[in-house]
Amino acid sequence: MQTDIPKSKEIFKGLVFTNDERKIIDSKFQIVKVKKGDLILKAGDVVDSQYYILNGCLRSYHIDAHGKEHTIQFGINNWWISDYTAFFSTSKAVMTIEAIKNATLYKISRENLEDLYGQFPTIESYYRKKLENSFTVYQKRILAELSQSAKERYVDFITTYPEIEKSVKNYHIASYLGITTESLSRIRKELSK
Amino acid sequence: MQTDIPKSKEIFKGLVFTNDERKIIDSKFQIVKVKKGDLILKAGDVVDSQYYILNGCLRSYHIDAHGKEHTIQFGINNWWISDYTAFFSTSKAVMTIEAIKNATLYKISRENLEDLYGQFPTIESYYRKKLENSFTVYQKRILAELSQSAKERYVDFITTYPEIEKSVKNYHIASYLGITTESLSRIRKELSK
DNA sequence: CGAAAATTTGACATGACTCAACTGGAGTGG
């Protein structure tokens, strides 16, 4: 039975709960299995959930005015993914989230999450830390875009996220770095020397 | 007397407190006056405070490996400023914060802030919202850097932040947009036609 | 195996950078 899987042990690894507490927490999450190519969220959708990634690989991307895709985030084991901008402001999604590989997710709604915040302060501070971390990661990315060449950013990417590199296509990486696949190809050729 | 200024009325405009509560809150903030050119934080410093800007204008910037400055944030009336990456992780500052104009700030230490969190849940959620907003702003900026030309980003900047444009030099804006002053000058010439 | 998808390559275009020189204004001091 799916409901017997102790999701809280996966998700909140550092936190301590009693068995009864774990039952409550686990009941707030819903297992979602997606296949490669599936979209779990489309631009324009109402966003009322976020997703913990048990396994698999996903990416969230934005399609700009010229129809080009820009990857904002990849997600693998143990990461979270959603359109947070829309999730926070209860506005419509500007991002699309796609499974790059088959994946198993634990979905939680805003409502259930707020329930957990109320009952478990440690969960609220877990999410706060997560948000603070994401903020820091975003700031680093802004600085990287302002100060580094495409080549430097690519090298940083593959050294920082070797696990992600294994799971995604080069054109996904290009769309994360903000360059064309052709440019990425030339950078890779340069580096292989 | 400085301590009689009701800081909480400025800072937490939407929130309701009793007079006694306001006294407690106000006591956690310290008034700091800075002159144009002053640095309130330098890269390498320990960061244990954040600042509410009552008036004036500041910017936070990072100096990269080639010695170039990249402005991460401007701050004017009613905004907050700090090196949040360092503040959150209690690590050393990577940002420098400079007063662009004389300014009056309300400073709060991490310790005092955590006190307030404990006593006033509405303050904790005020800061959560603030963080969520900043996250959203950063995401927009990442997407702008990935998908827009320097000219488009400049136009966005001056329409989104007309108040800031008034207070800062063009070379500050250039360092925010990630372009040289020469390029910005050419963009402005183009637009003036 | 064969078709579709992903990547690479080539030729050329372009936006932004670099460096150096110049302009115009805002003080400042003789």
Place this chain on the structure above:
DNA sequence: CCACTCCAGTTGAGTCATGTCAAATTTTCG
């Protein structure tokens, strides 16, 4: 009140990184 300096902004010429478009090649996978 002029000469001087400093600072911000502008302009010009040449360069470079990355983009565009088209075609060739390689990889993936049904």
